[in-house]
Amino acid sequence: MLKYVEQVDPEIAASLRGEIERQRFGLELIPSENFVSPAVLQALGSVMTNKYSEGYPHKRYYGGNKYIDMAEDLAIERAKKLFGAEHANVQPYSGSPANIAVYTGLLELGDTIMGMNLAHGGHLTHGHPVNFSGKAYNFVQYGVDSKTHRIDYDQMRQIALKERPKLILSGATAYPREIDFHAFHEVAQEIEAVSMADIAHIAGLIVGDVHRSPFPFTDVVTTTTHKTLRGPRGAVIMCKERFAKDIDRAVFPGLQGGPHDHVNAAKAVAFKEAMQPSFKEYAVQIVNNAVALAEELLAQGFDLISGGTDNHLILIDLTNKGVTGKKAEAALDEAHITCNKNMVPFDKRTPFNPSGIRIGTPALTTRGMKEAEMKLVGGWIAEVIHNVDDETVYQKVRDEVRALCEQFPLYMEQE
Numbered sequence: 001m002l003k004y005v006e007q008v009d010p011e012i013a014a015s016l017r018g019e020i021e022r023q024r025f026g027l028e029l030i031p032s033e034n035f036v037s038p039a040v041l042q043a044l045g046s047v048m049t050n051k052y053s054e055g056y057p058h059k060r061y062y063g064g065n066k067y068i069d070m071a072e073d074l075a076i077e078r079a080k081k082l083f084g085a086e087h088a089n090v091q092p093y094s095g096s097p098a099n100i101a102v103y104t105g106l107l108e109l110g111d112t113i114m115g116m117n118l119a120h121g122g123h124l125t126h127g128h129p130v131n132f133s134g135k136a137y138n139f140v141q142y143g144v145d146s147k148t149h150r151i152d153y154d155q156m157r158q159i160a161l162k163e164r165p166k167l168i169l170s171g172a173t174a175y176p177r178e179i180d181f182h183a184f185h186e187v188a189q190e191i192e193a194v195s196m197a198d199i200a201h202i203a204g205l206i207v208g209d210v211h212r213s214p215f216p217f218t219d220v221v222t223t224t225t226h227k228t229l230r231g232p233r234g235a236v237i238m239c240k241e242r243f244a245k246d247i248d249r250a251v252f253p254g255l256q257g258g259p260h261d262h263v264n265a266a267k268a269v270a271f272k273e274a275m276q277p278s279f280k281e282y283a284v285q286i287v288n289n290a291v292a293l294a295e296e297l298l299a300q301g302f303d304l305i306s307g308g309t310d311n312h313l314i315l316i317d318l319t320n321k322g323v324t325g326k327k328a329e330a331a332l333d334e335a336h337i338t339c340n341k342n343m344v345p346f347d348k349r350t351p352f353n354p355s356g357i358r359i360g361t362p363a364l365t366t367r368g369m370k371e372a373e374m375k376l377v378g379g380w381i382a383e384v385i386h387n388v389d390d391e392t393v394y395q396k397v398r399d400e401v402r403a404l405c406e407q408f409p410l411y412m413e414q415e
């Protein structure tokens with residue numbers, strides 16, 4: 001596979017080989033990551049990267065788009081069918097530009113938007129002051145209850161009634177519980193706001209029928225395609241027909257130039273995969289694995305935000321272990337267990353050195369791991385955190401991790 005890169009650029013070939021090895025022999029616990037299929041990978045690394053096709057299918061500003069139209073039409077039709085959406089735009093380069101496209105398409109700069117507090121699980125593009133969203137719009141934020149760590153729906157409604165946002169945004173990046181999208185939509189209707197759901201993290205759980213869907217009632221839904229949905233890096237915006245023109249115009253020519261046609265072809269492949277019965281089994285197993293991992297961590301004395309999980313992710317508050325998120329991330333990395341440090345709700349520490357770590361099961365589930373393996377993984381996490389700075393423990397766990405990974409082969413044809 002790497003034959004040509006090896007010839008032209010041995011340095012990049014070395015980095016690619018290193019990354020394949022890292023993915024194969026380490027435990028990937030970052031909840032926003034996954035392993036795409038060889039079919040998705042093949043569409044991504046295809047000649048469609050060569051094409052310019054500004055515009056939309058059958059209405060392009062460049063010639064030669066017969067096959068690009070074929071692929072984008074398929075991606076659109078499949079996205080609509082998969083989610084039950086009236087309209088789909090598959091051109092957003094990624095989740096962040098997709099969200100910005102919605103705001104610019106449906107609102108005026110300076111308008112009020114209500115989203116989830118970032119420190120409670122919201123995303124940067126949900127109004128963080130360092131992000132374009134927070135600079136260009138007036139964001140007001142709801143959060144989670146200080147005891148239950150679950151979204152405080154009453155507080156959300158009170159803030160909406162007081163602040164009268166033009167758009168109400170649901171969806172999160174670090175929230176371990178199921179989201180009641182209908183509750184958000186009802187409040188939006190009450191104040192005549194647009195309802196928007198950003199399902200980037202849980203799209204795979206929604207199409208797999210293990211979580212409630214924001215369709216068909218939510219006005220606009222954005223999702224990345226590369227998290228639980230297990231497609232290429234990218235995003236989709238779906239909406240009711242009456243928003244379609246504004247959304248399409250916001251994406252192109254409002255925000256983007258030529259679509260990434262190779263990525264869009266790969267999105268179509270991923271959507272087809274997500275329509276198969278095996279994907280539903282996959283989605284069910286993601287949650288079963290997360291619950292099994294959470295149980296093992298609880299047994300090891302870990303403090304889990306909200307006490308557990310309903311979805312693919314677990315947020316651990318490490319305060320009772322006397323280890324910071326930054327330290328834990330680095331220690332687990334030494335043992336070839338990859339996760340990310342993360343703020344916990346009401347965190348007293350800083351984003352760069354927060355109190356928690358965030359872990360998730362989508363990638364390990366793709367490898368075929370089940371509850372028994374999750375018990376092992378939970379045990380190793382505990383061993384590393386309880387013996388932080390102990391090189392011999394890192395080495396021991398690293399060897400055990402490798403032995404487990406060898407039983408669940410990954411990308412064997414990528415040499």
Ligand SMILES: *Cc1c(COP(=O)(O)O)cnc(C)c1O
Binds near residue numbers: 095171201234
């Ligand atoms: C990941 C994520 C995004 C952003 O996606 P990128 O592709 O990284 O730009 C947006 N919203 C939520 C809720 C996310 O989890």
